[in-house]
Amino acid sequence: MLKMVKILPSRIKWVFVIGSFLTLIYVLLNVMLPLLIKKYIDLILTEDRLAPYHMDFLNGRIDFGFITYNQAFKWLTIIVLLQTISTASLAFLSTLVIVLAAERSSYFYRNTLYKKIQSYSLKNIADLKAESIITRLSNDIAIFWEFLVNGTSIMIKGIFLIIGGLTVAALVDWQMSLSIIAIIPIVIVMGSIISVKTGPLLKKTQKAVDAVTKVVDENISGIRVIKTFNLETKRLNVLKEINNAWYDSQYKSTMIFSTAYPVFQMLLNWLMIGIYSVVGYYATISKINKDIITNINLFIDLLWQVAAGILLMLLFLSSLFRAKVAAARIIEAYDYETDNLYVSKGEIIDSYDVEIKNLSFKYYDASPNFAIANVDITLPYKKSLGIIGPMGSGKSTIVNLLVNNYKYKEGSIKIGNKEVSQVNSKNLHDTVEIVHQESLLYTGTIRSNMLWAKEDASDEEIMQALKDACADEFVSKFEDGLDHPVYQGGKNLSGGQKQRLSIARSLLRKPKILILDDSTSALDNITASKVIDNIKGKYECSTIIISQKISNIKNADEIIVMSTNGFIISRGTHNQLAQSCEFYKQIYETQLEQ
Known part of the structure; x- marks a missing residue:
């Protein structure tokens, strides 16, 4: 008191x-x-x-x-x-x-x-x-x-x-x-x-x-x-x-x-x-x-x-x-004693190659099992990486560690030879952008939601980002356009519309590393492929795509396959994995039949 x-x-x-x-x-x-x-x-x-x-x-x-x-x-x-x-x-x-x-x-x-x-x-x-x-x-x-x-x-x-x-x-x-x-x-x-x-x-x-x-x-x-x-x-x-x-x-x-x-x-x-x-x-x-x-x-x-x-x-x-x-x-x-992950006076990222070495992580020290174990990833700047695996295999854990959302004790995560735990937090969040599966939209309008990413963005910039995310297809049909109201949580929009708006909002920031964490799950294959192609062709950034759909990641420069115990069980291109990885092959064949 x-x-x-x-x-x-x-x-x-x-x-x-x-x-x-x-x-x-x-x-x-x-x-x-x-x-x-x-x-x-x-x-x-x-x-x-x-x-x-x-x-x-x-x-x-x-x-x-x-x-x-x-x-x-x-x-x-x-x-x-x-x-x-x-x-x-x-x-x-x-x-x-x-x-x-x-x-x-x-x-x-x-x-x-x-x-x-x-x-x-x-x-x-x-x-x-x-x-x-x-x-x-x-x-x-x-x-x-x-x-x-x-x-x-x-x-x-x-x-x-x-x-x-x-x-x-x-x-x-x-x-x-x-x-x-x-x-x-x-x-x-x-x-x-x-x-x-x-x-x-x-x-x-x-x-x-x-x-x-x-x-x-x-x-x-x-x-x-x-x-x-x-x-x-x-x-x-x-x-x-x-x-x-x-x-x-x-x-x-x-x-x-x-x-x-x-x-x-x-x-x-x-x-x-x-x-x-x-x-x-x-x-x-x-x-x-x-x-x-x-x-x-x-x-x-x-x-x-x-x-x-x-x-x-x-x-x-x-x-x-x-x-x-x-x-x-x-x-x-x-x-409450926080993990103190915010770094106000840290290093500034000046190059954008991603290197993860021997990364192991568990959410609680007392937990008997690791969420991910001995993960090694190398992603050169402007290249794309696909991650696939069953639920609970640690896919989202990797990207959350990449933006320093959790404190890791074993292994190393570097962007441009800078350990992410030592990087200035604002600089890190300006560099790396995550689009989550569950899109978070605020009460307001489409324009106000887009401006959360860039306060001084012009309508032309917003419309270009919406076009690249294939969101202009429905926004242009609204009588009030960018001023179309968005209810709490985007309840007046479909799941696919919310995901496309979230992707467009992230594109507006022009990040150097863009992570799509199963954020095209509500899109059909044609629209999802078009969005990914637009990102790859028009934006100077590395892309990490987490997806359960092979069609979304098959064109990635490298694909890694995760197991339920948090290990990487295989890696390579789509064609290589379709031949060498039984788990990947089963998923691919199942989705082809569908």
Whole structure:
């Protein structure tokens, strides 16, 4: 919790300090109101209104001397009006300042956490889990924002209403104040019990939110598969199970907090009994007078102020426990030790031959098997390489290592004699471009998606890239052309259209090494071949093509065949492999029959 405050910039902390100070003044003015009302009652009960009136507060501790009755009434009215206007103004102003500080804090947390997440490697994201990262960035920060908005003012109001009320009560009549003070230890014990009981439940609740987010995301993104295989009931049952776990922990924690209010009401009744017991004692010994009557009214007002303070502190504890769990998850994301793959001051690539030697890699050190093992690849600049193999053979792993998405420990990957782990990251990403199988398009237009690759690209450049990716065939048919809307994830486009737009976007950058990671899988053979031929004939770059279709790679200068255990089992041209590699030959013959 404290670390969340420490990482805030000083300018935001000062806004909180100003808001807290205004809240403190507001509370102190509120505490003074019962004293003013006591004095009003004293004025009303005064029988001799011609005699000089002694204007004092707190049994003479604040003394304004003797004035006339009318003057006392006039000045007291003015003071009450000023107090009312001041408290109303301070209530509005303090809330405004604290909300401003909380909004700036939320903006700061989201921005800085998002920057931190951008530094995560693919392995880091897999370890933390995407759904958990999303929840921390949205729900957890929202919970902590709510704590900053409400918790700050509630804590100050609660503490000082209790302290102020008890102080004034003790100064007026210490015997009556004992009835209020005696209840404080009970509240402390009650708060401690709530803390112990709800802490684990709130952690379970946040983990359940992660799980719900994951299942909902899977159900939405996989809706076609779910409908195809009639899995609606099964997936609903999965959601129900996780939702029940969330409901159970949320219900239990809410019930614990809810029981605090009836207990508080009972304590309040005890306080009332305590005050009236003291008054009853005075009555039995015939000590009832004007001062006792005004003090009774003052103590009832103070009782409600202390009661309000206790209630606010219970609300604060409720907010605090939730915020504490959320803050721990946010700090975990902040402090998460990344693989630190981003190189800000590294070497610059000046030639583009690719050389991979004795490369072995496993995603986790404890894993018994390597994802790829003893991989050797040489790709001269402007040449093409095809990679084929069964699912899980390490094809995508190789290209992800080539762009330094994972930290490798065994072997070497060089571009232009520069180890990629030592190359400036921006330079590396400008040099090597990957087009993935699942095309990522952003909400906007075709033009805005293309401009992600090159911000200053002209329409002519965009149209040329679209033409080379065979995307102009459908873009030109849209009435709004480049301004045709693209919905989230490109949902209004077919799989082949999305892949062609993704390829065109990459071509717009004119990379020196272009990797097509099964990114023509949704294209027919004729269109895929045309796209690959355009790339080879019009762009000065090396090309790495990962594909399950031999037609897409058969014209590559070299083809490597991967096995399920991550080894290269054969390499050569299409004609050579069709003769020498049984696995390649089987795939080729099967696809010929189709």
